[in-house]
Amino acid sequence: MDNLPRIALLGTFVGRGRERQVGEICAAQGAFYTLAAPATGTAASEVLQVLGIGETSRTLTLSLVPAPLIPRLRQELRDRLFMTQPGQGILFTVPLSGINARSARWLSQGMDGKPVEILALTNRGCSDEVLAAARLAGATGGTLLHTRMLGGQEADRFLGIQLQKEKELVAILAKGEYKVPIMQTIADKAGLQTPAETVVLSLPVDSMEGLR
Template sequence: MNSLYWLVTITDRRSTDAFLALYAEFGVTVSLRTVGSGTAVQETLSTLGLERTEKAVLFSMITADTWPKLQKELRHRLRIDVPGTGIAFIIPLSSIGGKRALQFLTEHQTFTLEEESTLKDTRYELLLVIANQGHTGSIMDAARAEGAGGGTVVHAKGTGMEGAAHFMGVELANEKELVFIVSRTAQKNQIMKAIMTGADPKAGAIVFSLPVTDTAGLRLIDED
């Protein structure tokens, strides 16, 4: 499916609501929100006339049809090209686990199911699992049963989850855990299926994959 992307937005926390409101206008309603902080040195901040700010990091699903229109409005209405306003970028997805999850994530956007990404020949995939908080154990147990190694967990808050029960048959809590798992491409489908079927149903897990084009530090996986 080469027309679906993971949209990452980093902005000042005070601007978060403006970004979320704009995204909602374009049907980009399924987002995760977490926090961060800028890393610019004080000398740079002083030169630019900026203060060190706390950042908001937004994760959303977006289609190839929606992105150009949203990109235009980010520039015109939110002035994202002005230094210090924020950045937004998209990463191609290679697959999503389950038709209902796909329908949920693209409910208000035009999307045509196509073949997997042209990056499907990569050796590794990054599996991203969005789940209700407190269910990482059952997710990792299911993933490890199919050969996955460890995972990394990031805490976040969900937004736009009101329609989840209609598509997923489960209520999604506001508090989220985002689980990152790197796997061999050959094992990707088995691991994704194991998570969808083996994790605690209360987790409300949504899983999708991103192509990893290059790596460092995965020697143990290579030698396994």
């Protein structure tokens, strides 16, 4: 597998306009790339304060990071963005259970059999192609986010391609037995070797309800 490192997903919810600083910090600390998508909070103001979000207009950032770098990066974000203070945002990390990289070779980190959240990062205008491929393998649907790259100098080395700045992120919740078929079908029909240049990764889910 070309000695690919263990990978984790680091996410933040920060006030609108602070995402560029998140991207700069993540890039400086060795993140492969960082994506940003606008988000709007719906919770009451007192709940937002408890959660550490001082405003409803905010940005979701997602960074792919070598797992050994996570502790240092979390500390850097906490210190420079004052995340230990109320209202300055939320930071979270999630291990990956799989990803396609470098000519669609697979990095799998166990956790098979459990429900998964499959994230497909594709070029603008290619989300329908991704969803069509996923449905062929048993997916029932997905959620679409429009994102932009905040930093991706390391993506060329990691993925073997040069990612476009504007991307679409398709999120698909699936039962564990559908994880590999869905990811493989997306990679085959809309993967890194196609015009869609889709990066597919999966996150473990502890439990889920309502999915047939």
